Amino acid sequence: MACDFKMIHRVDFAHTDMAGIAHFSNYFRYMENTEHAFFRSLGFSIHTRIDGRTYGWPRVHASCDFLQPIRFEEEIEVHLIVRQKRAKSLTYDFVFRRASDPAGTEVARGSLTVVCTEWDAQSGRMRAVDIPEIIARHIEEYPGQVPPASGADQNTQ
Amino acid sequence: MACDFKMIHRVDFAHTDMAGIAHFSNYFRYMENTEHAFFRSLGFSIHTRIDGRTYGWPRVHASCDFLQPIRFEEEIEVHLIVRQKRAKSLTYDFVFRRASDPAGTEVARGSLTVVCTEWDAQSGRMRAVDIPEIIARHIEEYPGQVPPASGADQNTQ
Amino acid sequence: MACDFKMIHRVDFAHTDMAGIAHFSNYFRYMENTEHAFFRSLGFSIHTRIDGRTYGWPRVHASCDFLQPIRFEEEIEVHLIVRQKRAKSLTYDFVFRRASDPAGTEVARGSLTVVCTEWDAQSGRMRAVDIPEIIARHIEEYPGQVPPASGADQNTQ
Amino acid sequence: MACDFKMIHRVDFAHTDMAGIAHFSNYFRYMENTEHAFFRSLGFSIHTRIDGRTYGWPRVHASCDFLQPIRFEEEIEVHLIVRQKRAKSLTYDFVFRRASDPAGTEVARGSLTVVCTEWDAQSGRMRAVDIPEIIARHIEEYPGQVPPASGADQNTQ
Numbered sequence: 119m120a121c122d123f124k125m126i127h128r129v130d131f132a133h134t135d136m137a138g139i140a141h142f143s144n145y146f147r148y149m150e151n152t153e154h155a156f157f158r159s160l161g162f163s164i165h166t167r168i169d170g171r172t173y174g175w176p177r178v179h180a181s182c183d184f185l186q187p188i189r190f191e192e193e194i195e196v197h198l199i200v201r202q203k204r205a206k207s208l209t210y211d212f213v214f215r216r217a218s219d220p221a222g223t224e225v226a227r228g229s230l231t232v233v234c235t236e237w238d239a240q241s242g243r244m245r246a247v248d249i250p251e252i253i254a255r256h257i258e259e260y261p262g263q264v265p266p267a268s269g270a271d272q273n274t275q
Numbered sequence: 276m277a278c279d280f281k282m283i284h285r286v287d288f289a290h291t292d293m294a295g296i297a298h299f300s301n302y303f304r305y306m307e308n309t310e311h312a313f314f315r316s317l318g319f320s321i322h323t324r325i326d327g328r329t330y331g332w333p334r335v336h337a338s339c340d341f342l343q344p345i346r347f348e349e350e351i352e353v354h355l356i357v358r359q360k361r362a363k364s365l366t367y368d369f370v371f372r373r374a375s376d377p378a379g380t381e382v383a384r385g386s387l388t389v390v391c392t393e394w395d396a397q398s399g400r401m402r403a404v405d406i407p408e409i410i411a412r413h414i415e416e417y418p419g420q421v422p423p424a425s426g427a428d429q430n431t432q
Numbered sequence: 433m434a435c436d437f438k439m440i441h442r443v444d445f446a447h448t449d450m451a452g453i454a455h456f457s458n459y460f461r462y463m464e465n466t467e468h469a470f471f472r473s474l475g476f477s478i479h480t481r482i483d484g485r486t487y488g489w490p491r492v493h494a495s496c497d498f499l500q501p502i503r504f505e506e507e508i509e510v511h512l513i514v515r516q517k518r519a520k521s522l523t524y525d526f527v528f529r530r531a532s533d534p535a536g537t538e539v540a541r542g543s544l545t546v547v548c549t550e551w552d553a554q555s556g557r558m559r560a561v562d563i564p565e566i567i568a569r570h571i572e573e574y575p576g577q578v579p580p581a582s583g584a585d586q587n588t589q
Numbered sequence: 590m591a592c593d594f595k596m597i598h599r600v601d602f603a604h605t606d607m608a609g610i611a612h613f614s615n616y617f618r619y620m621e622n623t624e625h626a627f628f629r630s631l632g633f634s635i636h637t638r639i640d641g642r643t644y645g646w647p648r649v650h651a652s653c654d655f656l657q658p659i660r661f662e663e664e665i666e667v668h669l670i671v672r673q674k675r676a677k678s679l680t681y682d683f684v685f686r687r688a689s690d691p692a693g694t695e696v697a698r699g700s701l702t703v704v705c706t707e708w709d710a711q712s713g714r715m716r717a718v719d720i721p722e723i724i725a726r727h728i729e730e731y732p733g734q735v736p737p738a739s740g741a742d743q744n745t746q
Contacts (some may be wrong), residue, residue, distance in 0.1 A: 119372065127592070130618065130621075130622055130625075131449060131450070131455075131621060131622075131625060131635065131636070132449060132455050132457055132618050132621065132622075134449050134450035135445060135446060135448050135449065135450070135502075136322065136445070136448035136450070136452045137322070137331050137333065137394065137401070137447070138399050138450045139333070141446050141451075142303065142307075142333075142334045142337055143300050143301075143303045143304055143307075143446060146299065146303060147300050147601065147603050150299075150601075150602060150603065151601055151602075152605075153384070154601075154602060154662070158662070163661075163662055164602065164659060165294070166415075174294050176294065176296070176299075176341070176344065177299045177341055178340065179339070179340050179341070180299055180338065180339050180341075180344075181336070181337065181338030181339070182336070182337050182338070184333070184334055184335050184336070184337075185335075187333065187401070189450075190634075190636060191625070191629070191634055194288070228304065232507075239485055242295050244344070287461065287464075287465055287468075288464060288465075288468060288478065288479070288606060288612075289461050289464065289606060289612050289614055291607035292602060292603060292605050292606065292607070293605035293606070293607070293609045293610075293661055295607045296607075298602075300603055304444065304446050306483065307444075307445060307446065310446075311444075311445060311505070313557060315505070320504075320505055322445070334474075346607075347479060347607055348468070348472070348477055401695070407652075423492075450636065451636070451645050451647065451708065451715070452713050453647070456621075456647075456648045456651055457614050457615075457617045457618050457621075458614075460613065460614045461614050462615075464613075464742065479607065480606070488608050490608065490610070490613075490655070490658065491613045491655055492654065492655050492656075493652070493654050493655070494613055494652065494653050494655075495650070495651065495652030495653070496650070496651050496652070497650050498647070498648055498649050498650070498651075499649075503716070505670070551608065556609050558608070558658070
């Protein structure tokens with residue numbers, strides 16, 4: 119049973135904009151890529167076939183607070199936390215920190231809610247379904263609070 | 276004084292993903308592009324020089340609820356509404372509808388909060404400043420409620 | 433019978449990079465979007481169903497020479513020319529100019545070769561096929577030379 | 590002195606399109622990201638300050654041949670080869686192979702030509718300059734031919 123996952127992303131040149139910082143739309147890709155790596159860590163793909171049925175996970179909600187700009191070539195640790203697990207959906211929180219920052223200062227915090235759907239290749243339509251048991255049994259909600267904005271307290275005695 | 280703006284975006288092929296729908300990260304680009312067209316409609320650029328100072332508008336919050344998938348080549352009307360105007364920041368709401376849909380069904384609703392900053396080319400740093408009066412006097416908050424999710428009620432009686 | 437097509441693209445903020453210019457990868461999207469608008473101008477979609485078969489046009493070659501940087505909010509005219517029409521493929525040349533430039537100075541020149549394929553939704557596989565006659569009869573090769581790098585000569589006499 | 594470099598890229602979900610394969614524009618980002626990792630491996634950043642001058646490397650040519658489609662979550666090895674080193678520019682070739690493919694079948698082959706420029710933050714302008722000696726002395730041309738399309742010959746005898 120897993121309830122969180124960490125992944126480091128490097129800010130690509132193509133992710134920067136003329137203000138010299140990572141364009142905000144890329145944070146949503148970092149979050150999604152972290153989720154997909156979380157699924158791989160459990161032995162699954164986010165886009166998978168089980169018993170002849172194709173499952174996908176469209177996003178129904180996404181949000182992000184941008185606290186500090188991040189820049190080209192910086193390594194950003196994105197910490198995924200399973201905030202809520204329901205029959206047909208998952209909500210993740212994401213905490214962004216610079217990998218090189220010993221204080222663990224949060225540079226962004228985001229959230230995604232995704233719905234398990236079965237996809238019909240013929241019609242191209244998706245409908246919400248229960249998360250397959252084979253996947254659901256590997257995921258649980260993160261206990262307690264989201265880690266604090268600074269990692270400082272982790273270092274106290 | 277302007278409080279809202281509409282812009283139509285076509286879903287590009289490169290915006291679609293293997294699920295056959297527009298990838299959710301692009302909605303944030305549609306929102307931002309609508310904001311930038313709103314600024315142009317007022318005679319400004321979002322990235323501008325006034326009296327020798329360079330202004331930019333980094334995003335501090337972004338969110339979106341995805342209600343219906345949108346697909347390749349669909350034309351999507353994005354309606355920007357100035358939700359809140361403060362000394363140093365603006366919050367917009369965005370309502371997404373298919374341009375071809377006479378019922379005006381909402382397919383997504385999002386929000387951006389942006390902060391006016393002065394940008395120092397030398398250091399590459401930004402600091403929050405009051406919105407220049409020459410810009411601020413053209414923008415006002417949208418009166419009353421955000422338009423309803425369906426345009427149906429606009430056609431009653 | 434059509435052999436060329438023009439489309440104006442505005443450089444989005446998200447297309448810029450920290451060097452303050454449009455990131456080169458976006459030129460390929462401008463080219464593709466121009467091709468798709470060319471197809472729409474003929475009454476087709478690039479991704480279409482004809483007689484129960486699904487057609488797509490994967491790219492087998494893409495190239496671009498970048499002659500002058502282009503910047504945020506500039507309007508760029510992309511001129512598509514059908515360079516070669518074969519049974520199963522099309523090669524386009526693309527000339528980029530600033531829409532505001534009366535001299536018509538070329539800022540980039542690119543090329544795409546695309547192959548007509550039938551797509552099997554079941555297997556997800558594509559195989560090259562002859563361009564359907566209903567499409568092929570609307571497209572012809574551009575006669576003569578590609579327009580010169582500068583529009584200056586168009587204004588002589 | 591380095592003349593080549595290898596980097597593995599995973600195909601992100603956001604890189605796929607409705608045809609179920611990686612969108613061709615992303616290959617150019619894989620190439621560029623490989624180049625930037627090559628520079629980091631030499632102890633440099635592609636966007637760097639040396640002796641108070643800011644250097645950048647705008648692309649003047651990019652091309653790619655797409656031989657086989659690549660798909661979500663596949664790991665793609667991109668092999669950068671320094672094809673040509675001139676006073677002010679570098680040309681790289683790139684060979685793409687699936688990391689999991691023992692035969693080393695090429696799935697794409699591309700090329701970038703980049704020019705060393707000094708960037709003037711004040712004006713936002715760039716001008717071509719000689720590659721700084723501190724960088725140039727670490728880079729040399731790849732001797733002999735580009736590796737063949739299939740790795741088969743590497744396994745003979």
